Amino acid sequence: MASLTSAIVEHRLPPGARLTEAKLVEVLSANRNHVRAALQKLASETKVVSLIPNRGAFVAKPTAEEAREIFSARMVLERAIVELAVTNLTPRNHNRLLKQVDKEREAIARQDRQQMIRESGNFHRLLADISGNRVLGELLEGLITRTSLIIALYQETFDVKCSIGEHQAVAEAILRQDRDEAIRLMDHHMDDIQNHLLLDESEPEVDLRAALLQI
Template sequence: MPKKTPAERPPGRRTPAAHPAAGTSKRGETAVDLRIHGAVVNAVMSHRLPPGTRLGEAEFCELYQVSRTTVRKALQRLAHDHIVVLRPNRGAVVASPSPEEARDVFAARRALEREIVPLVIRNVTPSSLKRIRAAIDAEEQARTSGDRAAWIRLGGEFHLLLAELAGNAVLQRFMMELISRSSLIIAVYENPGAPMCGNHDHNELLGFIESGNIKAATKLIEHHLADIEDRLHLGAPERKLSLAEALSGG
């Protein structure tokens, strides 16, 4: 048999700042692509890049010493994740979800997660309960360390995990897009000075899943999502930083 050539290994898992719905690295992407992607996501989630900020290719090229081709790959990935909008002949800007879109996204999430939670309970296993507990612990660690970007990301990943454990691939695919959009909405519209809330709802939900209480779990997930939406300050942030300042954590 002919000797097989080793397949090119994709870059490893992203850092905690990676976006919840961004998925694993794809063929053709490089470590620099992912680094740019992660830096922009982290800056948006940490309120350093407000909506409407122009993301100039030349600035990225200078900051990261890479070609425009590399920058465009990163921007295309960000556009796929609904973090930026690519405007023909005008470049990329940080996405500006409207208050109406925010309400629509959370309404859609409530509709989907009402269906997901009962499926999680019906399919529950000791292994899935351990995964849910690990997700809650990771979220709490980000909160106590003050890492807001990771806290937002891990909150989204908790809900994506539930969609996975529900065992419905279609619902999971829909949830990936909604989590991507709602993570940006939370980053944009939640008051930057607001305290990072504890995981009381997620812990309580785990208890209902363990006990098989579908009615209580469904009611809680609706309340939980409504509470997140109620905390949003639906007005555009006023702070403006340069791209270099934002990406450096300025």
């Protein structure tokens, strides 16, 4: 269900939003069985939907621990993808990368936040495609979706423009075929995104004895 995934990735559906089957059937003009199967697939494969017994389907709310694990896994993938992208920098791929950077600049000029989010993801998808490793691309696609959900949950004021600026630096290093610098910049980019997330904030500890005995 591409339209539902896109709505989650682009922050049009926030974490915790209820996904009522009847409403999805109506809005998407889809068969109820197809909607149910799609929700189950999103819950089991990409983990962006949570199915709660007797309550229904909701946009997932990843824990801080899950967020850290996702960023750790994505860091490994991104490094491998960048290294392969430098190796596979054909004239065609050179032009594709330049065009993608231009698309991101255009989205910033229009102040179109959803388009900025979309093109930000497309930059990473393009690098995976240039890498030539389809398995890495498939793995990255799932992590991009989950990363976007984490950003929506833990940092509502995430500055997409800064992220896109870092993309340009990565792209320039790849275009120079400076492998080490491209990897370093990608590491910095992923660290910067994670550092803007409020993953260390914890719920205040409740004194159950004091609460129950009104001490």
